[in-house]
Amino acid sequence: MLNKLSFKMNIRAYALIIAFLLIVTIFTILTNGDFLTSRNITNLMRQMTVIGVLAVGMTSVIISGNIDLSVGSLLGLTGGIAAILQVWLGWNTVWVIIATIAAGVLLGLWQGWWIAYRGIPAFIVTLAGMMIFRGILLGISGGQTIASLDPGFMAIGQSYLPYSIGYILTALFILSLFTLKIRSRQKSHKLELVTESVFVDYGKLAVYSGLCLILVYYISRYQGIPMPMLILTLLALLFIFILNNTAYGRHLYSIGGNHEAALLSGINIKRNTLMVFVLMGALSAVAGIILTSRLNAATISAGEMYELDAIAAVVIGGTSLMGGTGTIIGSILGALIMTSIDNGMSMLNVETFWQNIVKGMILILAVWLDISSKK
Amino acid sequence: MSILHMNNISKSFPGVKALDNVNFKVDEGEIHALCGENGAGKSTLMKILSGVHPSDSHEGDVYIHDQKQHFESIRDSEAAGITIIYQELALVEELSVAENIFLGNEPVHNGMMDWNRMHDRTKRLLDYIGLTIPSNEKVKNLGVGRQQLIEIAKALEKQSSLIILDEPTAALAEGEVDILMSILEDLKSKGITCIYISHKLKEVLHIADSITILRDGKTIETIARSEADENRIIASMVGRELTELFPYQNNSTDHTILSVMEYSFLRKKDTDPMVYNISFELKKGEVLGIGGLMGSGRTELAMSLFGSYEGEASGSVYLNNEPVTLRSPKEAVGHGIGYVSEDRKRYGLVTGMDVSKNTTLSSLSHISWYGILNKEQEVFNTRQVTRKMGVKTPSLQTIVNKLSGGNQQKVVLSKWLLTSPDILILDEPTRGIDVGAKQEIYHLINELTSEGVAIIMITSELSELIGMSDRIMVMAEHTTAGEVNREDADQETIMKLATGGSVHAE
Numbered sequence: 001m002l003n004k005l006s007f008k009m010n011i012r013a014y015a016l017i018i019a020f021l022l023i024v025t026i027f028t029i030l031t032n033g034d035f036l037t038s039r040n041i042t043n044l045m046r047q048m049t050v051i052g053v054l055a056v057g058m059t060s061v062i063i064s065g066n067i068d069l070s071v072g073s074l075l076g077l078t079g080g081i082a083a084i085l086q087v088w089l090g091w092n093t094v095w096v097i098i099a100t101i102a103a104g105v106l107l108g109l110w111q112g113w114w115i116a117y118r119g120i121p122a123f124i125v126t127l128a129g130m131m132i133f134r135g136i137l138l139g140i141s142g143g144q145t146i147a148s149l150d151p152g153f154m155a156i157g158q159s160y161l162p163y164s165i166g167y168i169l170t171a172l173f174i175l176s177l178f179t180l181k182i183r184s185r186q187k188s189h190k191l192e193l194v195t196e197s198v199f200v201d202y203g204k205l206a207v208y209s210g211l212c213l214i215l216v217y218y219i220s221r222y223q224g225i226p227m228p229m230l231i232l233t234l235l236a237l238l239f240i241f242i243l244n245n246t247a248y249g250r251h252l253y254s255i256g257g258n259h260e261a262a263l264l265s266g267i268n269i270k271r272n273t274l275m276v277f278v279l280m281g282a283l284s285a286v287a288g289i290i291l292t293s294r295l296n297a298a299t300i301s302a303g304e305m306y307e308l309d310a311i312a313a314v315v316i317g318g319t320s321l322m323g324g325t326g327t328i329i330g331s332i333l334g335a336l337i338m339t340s341i342d343n344g345m346s347m348l349n350v351e352t353f354w355q356n357i358v359k360g361m362i363l364i365l366a367v368w369l370d371i372s373s374k375k
Numbered sequence: 376m377s378i379l380h381m382n383n384i385s386k387s388f389p390g391v392k393a394l395d396n397v398n399f400k401v402d403e404g405e406i407h408a409l410c411g412e413n414g415a416g417k418s419t420l421m422k423i424l425s426g427v428h429p430s431d432s433h434e435g436d437v438y439i440h441d442q443k444q445h446f447e448s449i450r451d452s453e454a455a456g457i458t459i460i461y462q463e464l465a466l467v468e469e470l471s472v473a474e475n476i477f478l479g480n481e482p483v484h485n486g487m488m489d490w491n492r493m494h495d496r497t498k499r500l501l502d503y504i505g506l507t508i509p510s511n512e513k514v515k516n517l518g519v520g521r522q523q524l525i526e527i528a529k530a531l532e533k534q535s536s537l538i539i540l541d542e543p544t545a546a547l548a549e550g551e552v553d554i555l556m557s558i559l560e561d562l563k564s565k566g567i568t569c570i571y572i573s574h575k576l577k578e579v580l581h582i583a584d585s586i587t588i589l590r591d592g593k594t595i596e597t598i599a600r601s602e603a604d605e606n607r608i609i610a611s612m613v614g615r616e617l618t619e620l621f622p623y624q625n626n627s628t629d630h631t632i633l634s635v636m637e638y639s640f641l642r643k644k645d646t647d648p649m650v651y652n653i654s655f656e657l658k659k660g661e662v663l664g665i666g667g668l669m670g671s672g673r674t675e676l677a678m679s680l681f682g683s684y685e686g687e688a689s690g691s692v693y694l695n696n697e698p699v700t701l702r703s704p705k706e707a708v709g710h711g712i713g714y715v716s717e718d719r720k721r722y723g724l725v726t727g728m729d730v731s732k733n734t735t736l737s738s739l740s741h742i743s744w745y746g747i748l749n750k751e752q753e754v755f756n757t758r759q760v761t762r763k764m765g766v767k768t769p770s771l772q773t774i775v776n777k778l779s780g781g782n783q784q785k786v787v788l789s790k791w792l793l794t795s796p797d798i799l800i801l802d803e804p805t806r807g808i809d810v811g812a813k814q815e816i817y818h819l820i821n822e823l824t825s826e827g828v829a830i831i832m833i834t835s836e837l838s839e840l841i842g843m844s845d846r847i848m849v850m851a852e853h854t855t856a857g858e859v860n861r862e863d864a865d866q867e868t869i870m871k872l873a874t875g876g877s878v879h880a881e
Contacts, residue, residue, distance in 0.1 A: 187751040193758070246746045247739040254736055257725035264683060264722050265737040265790070266708030324727050 015369060016318065016333050023337060027344035035344055038222040045219065046157075046294070048339035049228035050075070050287045050303075054310035055317070055331040056232075056239050057283035062314055063243070064276050065256035065323030066122035070111065070129030071284045071310055075303035077133040078104050079288035083146035083298030086153055093152040101285045107133065108281020112274035122277075130307065138300055147297035156231075157293030160224035169230075170216045174209040181205055228290045232332075235283065240328045252276060256323025312359065313338050316366040337362065377441070378403040378537060378568050379424070384435035386419055386428065393419040394433070395592045401537075406559060406569045408583035410576070412612055412809035416592040417572055421539055425459045426452040439537075458530035459539040464522050468515035473497035475514050476529045500528040504558055518670050520551035527558065538562070539570040544578060545807045548669035548835050549870065556582055574809060575836070576605045588612055613811055621842030622817050626824035627661035631696075633798055633829065638690035640679040645686070649675040650853050653690075657798065657831060660824045664844030665833045667873045672853035673833045674717060677800045681714045682707045708737055713791035715784075717803035717833070723787040724775050731757040731771040733786055738793040760789045765815055781812030788819065799823065800831045805839065817843060837866050849873050 027035040034040060054071050061068045082100040085091040091099070107129070114125045161169070181201060188195045195201070219225055243249035251272045254262040263269055287306075292298045317334030319326025338359055345355045381399040385392070394416045401407045411417050422428045424437060426446030437444045439455050446452045466475050473493050482489040482496070497510035504524045514522060523543055530538045544552045559569055559582055573579050579586060580603060587597040588611040595611045639651035650672045657663050665673050678684060680692065682701040692699055694710055701707045704714070716722035724733055734757045735742060742752045757771050764785045768778055775786055784804065791799055801820075805813045820830060820843060834840050840847060847859045849872035857872040 184751060187749075188754075191751055191755040193751060193754050245748050245750065247743045247748060248746055250732065250736070250739055250748065253728065253732070254725045257727050258721075260722050261725050262736070264681070264704050264714060264716060266703075266705045266794075267736070268703070268705050324725065 016316075016330060016337075016366075019366075020333060020337050020340070023340050023344070027340065027347070031344070031347050034347060038218050038220075040343070040347070041215075042219050042222045042226060044336075044339055044343050045229045046226045047343060048335050049226075049232045050291050050294075051306065051309050051313055051339065052232045052332055052335045053235060053283055053287040053290065054306060055313040055335045056236050056328055057280040058310045058314045059317070059319055059326050059328050059331045060239060060243060060249075060252055060276055061122075061280050062311075062319050062321060063256050063323060063326045064252040064273060065259065066115065066273065066276065067311070067321070068111075068122065068126045068277070068280050069307050070126040070133055071280065071287075072303040072306035072308075073130045073133035073137070074104065074107055074281060074284040075288040075291065075306055076298075076300070077107070077137040077288070078285040079292035079302050080137045080141050080146065080298045080300075082153075082289055082292050083149060084140060086149050087146050093150055096153065097156075097289060100289055101282055104281040104283075104285025104288070105278055106281070108278040108284075109274070111281070112277030115277060116270040116273035134300075134304075141298070141300055143300055145297050145299045149293065149296055154293050154296055155227065157228055157290045157295075159227045161227065161230060163220050163224050166216055166220055166225040169225075170212060174212065177205055177209065178202075228294070231286065231290065235286070236328055236332055243328060248272065248275070253324055256325075258324070309338060310335075312363050316363060318366075318370060320370075334366075376403050377401060378439065379570075380438040380441070381420065381424065382436045382438065384420065384423060384433060384437075386423065386433035393592055394423075396435070397589065397592065397594050399587055399594065400597070401568060401570060402585075403568055404563060404566045405584040406563055406571055406582055408571045408573065408579040408586045409589065410573070410579060410586060410608055410612055411589035412811055415589040415612070415809075417589055418541070419592075420589070421459060421541065421570075421572070424452065424539070425449055425457060453533060453535075456534065456536035457539070458533055458535040458537070459541065460523070460526045460530060460543065461541050464519070464526055466514045466522055466525060469513065471511045471513055472501070472508065472517075472525055473510040475525060476500065476532050478529075480533065496532065497528075500531060503531070504528055505554055520547045520669055523547065523551075523555070524558070527555075531562075535567070537568045537570070539572070541572045542574065542807055543571070544573065544575060548667075548671075549837060550668055550874065552578065574807070576608055577838075579608070580605065590614060609810060612809075621839070622814070622821060623843055624821045624825065625845065626821070626827075627845045628659045628827070630659040631656050632659050632694065633657040634693040634696075635680070636691045636693075638676075638680075638688065638692060640675070640684070640686060640688050642679075642684050642686040648853065649679060649684070649686075650850075652854050653850075654855065655848050655858070657829045659797075659827050659829055661845045662820060662824060662830045662832055662843055664840045664847040665831060665850060666835075666837070666840045666847055666869050667850035667856070669835065671850040671856075671873065673850050674802055675853070676850065677714060677802055677831065677833060680707075681712060681800065683714075708794060711795070711797035712800070713737070713794055713796040713798070714800045715787050715791060715802060715804060717806060719780075719783055719787050723790075724783060726774075726776040728775060729772045730761065730766065730768050730775055730778070730786055733775050734760060734771075734789045735793060737790050741793070756793055757789075760792050761786070764789045764792070764819065781808035781815075784808055784812070784816070788816070792823075796828060798829045798831070800833070802833045803835065804832065805834070805836070837869060840869065841865065 024035070054075065058068060058071065078100050081103050082096050085096045085099055086093070111125050111129050114120050115122045185195055185201065216225065243252065251262065251267050254265065254267060255269055255272060259269065288303070291302055313334035314326065314331045315321065315334070316337055317327065317330030317332070319330060341358055341362065342355055345358065377400050379401040381397065384394050384397045386394040397416065397420060399420065409417050423433055426448045429447045430445040437446065444455060467478065476497055477493050482492045494510045501508065501510060504527060506521060506524055508517070508521070514525065517525070543555060547555065562569065571579065571583055580600065583600055585597060585599050586603050586608065588595040588608060590612060634656045636654050638653045639648045641648045653676060655663065667673050679688065680701065682703045688700065699710060701710065720726055725736070731754060735753050739748065742749050742756060754771065761768070761771070766785045766789060767782050775783060778786065804816055824830060832844060841864045845861055847864050847869065849856045849859065849869055851873050859868055
């Protein structure tokens with residue numbers, strides 16, 4: 001009976017996977033298999049990282065019952081700062097990265113302070129941030145494209161991990177999955193808790209590990225794991241851990257779920273809200289660094305409309321804009337679906353305007369599915 | 376002559392048979408009470424009557440004036456003259472009283488709103504129900520009691536011949552209950568029929584002409600008031616007799632844990648203090664009851680002591696003889712205080728979260744290491760405390776919204792038990808929950824006091840206040856009206872104190 005219940009709760013997650021597989025199948029057929037080549041999968045992974053990183057942060061923002069419309073501009077501005085520091089001022093890559101992320105944190109702090117401690121709705125503060133940050137970018141860059149970064153900086157967005165390291169990391173990841181599961185089961189036994197059967201628990205892990213290996217193998221047939229994909233994976237894992245396994249993550253869910261009950265349960269709402277925007281700022285800066293590195297330039301229009309793509313990815317992934325529910329995995333899948341549509345339709349030489357229309361339709365469809373499955 | 380006859384109604388939800396051949400017959404012009412524990416099927420039966428569950432989703436027939444009805448929606452049942460007033464009120468807070476009364480039914484003149492007629496009708500209705508408020512007052516500025524009366528006015532405007540009141544007095548103070556009772560009597564004399572759903576048997580016995588009792592989705596019996604008494608109703612409701620209604624135990628000690636002196640609290644941006652000049656002491660293992668009418672400042676006192684509001688406190692608060700200032704609930708929790716709110720859905724639970732996560736929400740620091748949760752310990756703690764509390768739930772991963780009111784309340788209590796509090800403030804701990812669950816909560820109070828926990832219990836039910844408290848502080852007009860020891864406590868003394876301050880204000 002318990003299994004039945006958990007299956008029911010996951011219907012949505014499965015629907016998302018099924019939708020993704022459907023999209024992949026359609027594009028594979030229409031492109032005569034070109035969509036599924038190692039090369040294109042690698043491209044897809046690279047293309048999704050920027051939106052993916054933003055979506056990871058946006059998930060926690062939306063879970064806490066807030067919204068952030070400024071991430072596109074914040075990404076553009078931090079990317080611009082990185083390029084200015086390196087191209088104009090000649091800083092080395094490590095310091096550029098540190099300074100850029102620090103700038104993201106500061107800007108997040110600024111927005112978070114207005115929202116948490118001055119009680120201005122996040123929608124307003126971040127709408128203002130969207131204008132302010134873009135304005136600052138225009139001002140400090142003088143409207144120019146700042147190009148040609150150091151090879152070291154370019155490696156962040158453009159390099160690939162050597163095959164051996166890719167496989168070693170994958171093996172380490174799988175190993176730690178199993179170790180954590182074994183430890184958790186031991187603890188449960190000690191406390192005499194009911195655990196899932198060995199078969200189910202380890203079976204699931206085996207399936208995940210298998211999928212992981214297939215993906216890595218597939219990508220390795222081309223150039224190996226792209227560096228930005230590694231960054232996205234690490235950030236996603238970190239945030240999955242934060243949301244599921246820390247008191248802070250639990251606080252975010254409860255604040256988004258019921259603000260007043262969270263307050264009366266002794267949760268510091270202001271500090272937690274501030275923190276979520278600081279993290280979002282840091283992640284936007286990471287996304288800015290990746291994009292600048294990939295393009296080898298900072299432009300004044302970099303990241304325009306990305307906030308909407310990120311929000312769309314999160315919503316398609318099943319996170320409710322009302323707050324209180326949502327998962328990182330869902331948002332990553334959402335980002336993957338959005339990117340697949342862009343990628344597949346470009347391969348088919350469909351004009352860009354169709355991509356926008358289709359993505360918009362998918363967004364409505366996803367939310368409609370969500371709402372009707374809850375009834 | 377029966378106005379309503381529900382014949383052999385059966386209704387199933389996946390996995391549960393909610394109603395099993397229920398028969399329910401109401402005579403025209405009577406007040407008919409419907410009693411039963413939570414989950415007995417009262418709400419489901421009323422949802423069928425009001426068309427929330429459409430007529431093809433259940434077996435059995437509904438007759439109004441001997442005419443068979445097929446209600447597909449609330450609209451259909453309203454057209455047949457039926458209005459339901461729910462426990463959770465359905466008013467638009469930002470709109471005025473008049474706009475609410477005429478919502479969806481606005482008087483129109485040449486396609487324009489006829490404001491004059493609307494306000495004129497509203498004034499008459501307000502007069503009739505005994506409210507002296509302007510018709511353009513926003514509903515959010517009214518207390519729950521007055522909002523309840525507005526709902527009744529709304530039903531009257533719709534010319535309903537059958538009004539169903541679901542727990543109408545759950546949120547009312549004794550004085551407001553009297554007003555409601557007299558209005559119901561008056562409606563009866565005008566030939567309007569009422570179905571009265573309530574857990575409060577005293578009221579039921581006072582007002583109802585006949586009483587139908589449901590248990591486990593079946594009709595147990597329908598009895599006339601003359602044949603009914605409290606014990607018989609309870610026996611029918613629970614299927615057994617409850618020997619001792621209030622299992623009071625004296626566990627109080629001499630050790631003063633909390634002492635409040637000349638305490639006042641002015642909320643930010645308010646001009647008048649929420650509470651002022653309040654002094655009391657709380658001893659280890661004691662139950663201090665706080666009585667008073669709605670709006671006397673009881674909840675405000677509790678919430679401000681708990682640090683829930685931003686504003687300015689004056690006077691002094693001592694915990695274990697140490698002066699403290701509690702600026703946020705977080706600090707209060709840190710000092711071993713817990714607060715169980717009167718409105719559990721709004722202030723107590725994150726309703727979309729599961730039982731386990733709700734239970735550990737206030738004690739995450741006990742199960743985490745540098746902020747990282749020990750999830751196995753979490754399940755262990757939750758399992759232990761929910762078993763102790765007797766929370767009935769399919770699993771610990773069940774969304775808390777799916778539980779019954781009594782079980783939800785037990786989850787809130789479990790949450791605070793896990794913080795191992797020294798002081799627990801219970802604000803209307805038994806509101807809207809059934810007799811059996813009430814008993815369990817009384818026993819829990821005894822268990823806690825025997826372990827040395829001090830309890831502040833705010834309640835509008837006088838019998839509960841008198842039955843469970845060691846000492847009673849009565850509040851009126853935002854300040855202390857007096858203190859009564861258990862031996863001297865009776866209904867008159869308390870009501871006198873509670874209403875004493877308001878004589879000149881009226």
